[in-house]
Amino acid sequence: MTNTPAYDGTVAATDGHPRLKPNLPILSIINMAVGFFGLQIGFALQNANASRIFTSLGSNPDTLPLFWLAGPVTGLIMQPIIGYLSDKTWTRFGRRRPYFFLGAFLASVALIFMPNSPALWIAASSLWILDASLNISMEPFRAFVGDNLNTKQRTFGYAIQGFFIGAGGYVGSKLPEWATKFGAANTAEANVIPDSLKIAFLFGAALLFASVLFTILTSKEYDPDTLDAFEASDDSALGEARRVERPVPAxxxxxxxxxxxxxxxxxxxxxxxxxxxxxxxxxxxxxxxxxxxxxxxxxxxxxxxxxxxxxxxxxxDLATMPTLMKRLALVQFTSWFAFFTLWVYLNSAVTSHHFGTTDPTSDAFGIGSLAVNNIFAIYSLVAWGFSLLIPVGTRLIGLKAFYALSLLIGGLSFISIYLFPPSLFWLSAIGIGIVWACILTLPYALLADALPAGRMGTYMGIFNYFIVIPQLVVGTIMGTVLNTVLGGQTILTLVVAGGVMMLGALLLIFVPYERPENA
Structure with missing residues (x-):
């Protein structure tokens, strides 16, 4: 049994390899993306509830970013290493899939442990392990699409990933509320995590592992020799550009x-x-x-x-990144700066500004926290559906223009959480869902066409620096900005985040990209 996806037989070369990478069946593309459903359940549980867990265990709002730093630091170190290793190795189980399994297993264990932590430092350590484990799986998943799909199908492939990310985000965000409806307590005494979170994280761990295992068992990979044959046979302008070896600086x-x-x-x-x-x-x-x-x-x-x-x-490789990758990295920075700010501060911002409390044991804090979970759930649900419209929208107005428009909508939606009452949070969440779907799809569709097949994982890992670095910047400076510039008003961090995201739309002007012919 081969680990190589079936060929369509129409473009075979004399050496037995197809000259060009064939289209894969839609079902195969769906199977490749199912694992992202579980990974995003893990991210959603982490993003919507980590600050609540830390607050319940005694953390102050201005120190919250410090506890969030552990995962990004680990990701900064591990992502390019995982990409490099997955590029250089081949096993009987494939190239990327062993990393899917390892990351999913470790993340599931961390999800079970995190809400059961008896102390703040243990919860922070669990977040470290969880974030690192999710990234062990996520980076090879991005390269997986670049490996298996041709230029025509890549935007669709990343959009299907976005579809499952949205679905997983919705489920992960709603799990605490569903646990509450089935009778689990949503509040607890001081320094104790509510049962609703413990149950939600347990079910989330099971769903994460099962969905990633599904992708591992139902997907195949091209072996390195076949990928090299594809690369050598691609005589398009994009193929020629990928094969150009950029000289290493002195x-x-x-x-x-x-x-x-x-x-x-x-x-x-x-x-x-x-x-x-x-x-x-x-x-x-x-x-x-x-x-x-x-x-x-x-x-x-x-x-x-x-x-x-x-x-x-x-x-x-860091020194010889393609020009498109260097400039797109700046756009990526602004997007993830905004979203990491949202994840760290949304719970504190909403409960303090709109519900008038900072007491995690109060009913108002519990109600406000559920409102935050609903924002996450709605924007994940919108991203779930909107991701399927991205290939249509990019064909109509162009990939870069569609991306820039989504960043403008997203930035305004971040700011609207400050301006809108809780009854209109659903409107803010729709805009956030639109930009979230695009952030998960369009940077990688732009990037994959510029990367050589033999270094796809390495470059995707380096590109993920610009997911991690903005998290580090938020974690290291936003607490100071909050206290010295924003007067301790956490709601204003969302205004800053929205402005930074809209800056990304302007930076897209400088990203050199032309749609490939017939793509």
């Missing part, structure tokens, strides 16, 4: 940037030590120092003529 390029990063990182550390900056900044400072050291290491490696290895290869 050692001095890495050394100069490494020294700059090292100086910035050390300066940030001194600000924390002297008390000029809050301690959250130390995490970001340490990462900047680490980047500087890696760049200097790569300069020394190049000077010595040593083989690249994994670290050297990642540094080289």
């Amino acid at each position: 050692p001095g390029w890495f050394q100069m940037r490494g020294l700059i990063a090292l100086a910035i990182g050390v300066g940030l550390v001194l600000l924390v030590i002297t008390g000029t900056a809050e301690r959250q900044l130390s995490v970001f400072a340490a990462l900047v120092v680490g980047l500087g050291l890696l760049l200097i290491y790569n300069a020394l490696r190049l000077k010595g003529g040593r083989a690249a290895g994994m670290i050297g290869s990642l540094m080289d």
Whole structure:
């Protein structure tokens, strides 16, 4: 039995490999995406309820971002490594699927443990493991579509992923409410997690593992030789561009940037030590120092003529990213800065501004928290349906224009949570759902066409830096901004987030992309 998807037989070359990657049946594309249903249940439970869990265990609003930093830090380190390893290895179970299984197993365990944590630091550690585990599966899932689908089908493939992400987000967001309706308590005494969350996370863990296992068992992968044959046979302009090897910069390029990063990182550390900056900044400072050291290491490696290895290869690939990827990364940064701010602060913003309470043991806090879950549920439900309209919309007005319009709608919707009463939150959630569907689909549809098949996982992992880095920025500076600039009003963080997201629409102007012919 082969691990290679069936060929259509119409474009076979004399060496037995098809010349061009064939269209896959719709059912095969659906099977490839089902696992995202479970992964997004995990993300939804985490995003909508982690701050509530931390608050219930005694965290203050201005320290919430610090507890959210553990997962992004792990993701920053692991995602490119997972991408690199999945590019370089092939097993009897495939190239990407072993990582699906490992991530799903660890995430399921973390979901069960997190709401049963007896102390705040244990809950934060569980979030660390959960976020890292979800990313172990998510990054190879993105490369999976790029591996298996041709240019014509990629937007549809990522849209189907968005469909299941929306469905999983809706289910994950509603699980605590459904548990409450079946009699589970939605409030608890101080320093205790409500039963509604414990039950929701338990069911979420089961659904996550089952759906990822379904994709593993029903999907196949092209082996590396076949992918190489596809790449070599593609004589389109896109294919030619992917095969161009961008020269690695001279050692001095890495050394100069490494020294700059090292100086910035050390300066940030001194600000924390002297008390000029809050301690959250130390995490970001340490990462900047680490980047500087890696760049200097790569300069020394190049000077010595040593083989690249994994670290050297990642540094080289980081330096030689395609222009489209570099500019699209800035748009990705603005989108995820906004959404991470939403996830961290929405519960506190809504309960304090609209329900007038910061007491997690009060009935008003419980009602406000359910209103927050409903925002997550509605925007996930909208994303579920809207994702199927994305291929139609991009054909009508163009991929970039459709993407920019969604970012403008999303930014205004973030701001409207501040302006609207709770009775109109559904309207805000619709706009957030539209942009969420597009963020999950369009960057990857743009990016996949520019990436060589042999480094798809590596580049997707590097691209995911720009999901993680904005999370680190929010986690390290937003607490300070909240207290010193926004007067402690958490609702205003959503206004800032909306403005940053709309900036992304302007940055799209500078992303060089032309729709491929016949795509």
